[in-house]
Amino acid sequence: xxxxxxxxxxxxxxxxxxxxxxxxxxxxxxxxxWYQQHDGGAPxxxxxxxxxxxxxxxxxxxxxxxxxxxxxxxxxxLQMKDSASYFCAxxxxxxxxxxxxxxxxxxx
Amino acid sequence: xxxxxxxxxxxxxxxxxxxxxxxRSLDFQATTMFWYRQFPKQSLxxxxxxxxxxxxxxxxxxxxxxxxxxxxxxTLSTLxxxxxxxxxxxxxxxSARVPLPGQGVYEQYFGPGTRLTVT
Numbered sequence: 001x002x003x004x005x006x007x008x009x010x011x012x013x014x015x016x017x018x019x020x021x022x023x024x025x026x027x028x029x030x031x032x033x034w035y036q037q038h039d040g041g042a043p044x045x046x047x048x049x050x051x052x053x054x055x056x057x058x059x060x061x062x063x064x065x066x067x068x069x070x071x072x073x074x075x076x077x078l079q080m081k082d083s084a085s086y087f088c089a090x091x092x093x094x095x096x097x098x099x100x101x102x103x104x105x106x107x108x
Numbered sequence: 109x110x111x112x113x114x115x116x117x118x119x120x121x122x123x124x125x126x127x128x129x130x131x132r133s134l135d136f137q138a139t140t141m142f143w144y145r146q147f148p149k150q151s152l153x154x155x156x157x158x159x160x161x162x163x164x165x166x167x168x169x170x171x172x173x174x175x176x177x178x179x180x181x182x183t184l185s186t187l188x189x190x191x192x193x194x195x196x197x198x199x200x201x202x203s204a205r206v207p208l209p210g211q212g213v214y215e216q217y218f219g220p221g222t223r224l225t226v227t
């Protein structure tokens with residue numbers, strides 16, 4: 001089967017750095033994506049890792065280790081507007097399978 | 109970037125009626141679209157893959173006769189919730205798949221979602 005596991009919630013303060021982990025169990029898996037979703041909104045694409053290593057996009061970075069079936073999203077210089085749900089998603093057979101999501105709360 | 113729209117953005121209907129939700133790719137053609145359902149505080153659950161000109165492929169546990177999908181053109185897919193019941197109340201989100209040139213992989217663009225409330 002396919003499953004992606006994430007912590008259900010994370011709390012951090014403004015200006016801090018937070019890491020959201022994602023572990024997965026699946027076969028024929030290709031690549032790991034990260035999406036952000038604010039309450040009532042649609043998911044917005046943040047980052048994609050097809051290969052092992054770190055991808056950096058501004059304040060957000062994402063890492064993938066295919067041998068460990070593990071990835072993470074790193075958010076730096078946290079801002080209040082970063083409070084949202086974050087989903088990792090695995091690409092398989094042209095479909096995206098989403099993890100359960102991590103609710104990030106940024107406190108002043 | 110690619111834009112996907114959905115209509116309506118929210119809808120309230122009575123139990124037993126049917127509701128149609130539209131998903132459009134505005135500035136590109138999408139041979140493949142996806143329909144997701146999301147309950148509050150939960151993840152996006154893939155319901156079905158909508159293929160232009162052919163039958164949709166439903167995920168396990170999704171009733172194809174209840175959730176009718178039609179992908180009649182390269183820019184439009186529709187989801188019809190038939191004989192809706194209160195437990196069908198949810199956030200329905202579509203996405204369109206776009207191939208990344210030369211990479212053999214795809215990017216997905218999501219619509220803004222449709223919130224369905226069945227009373």
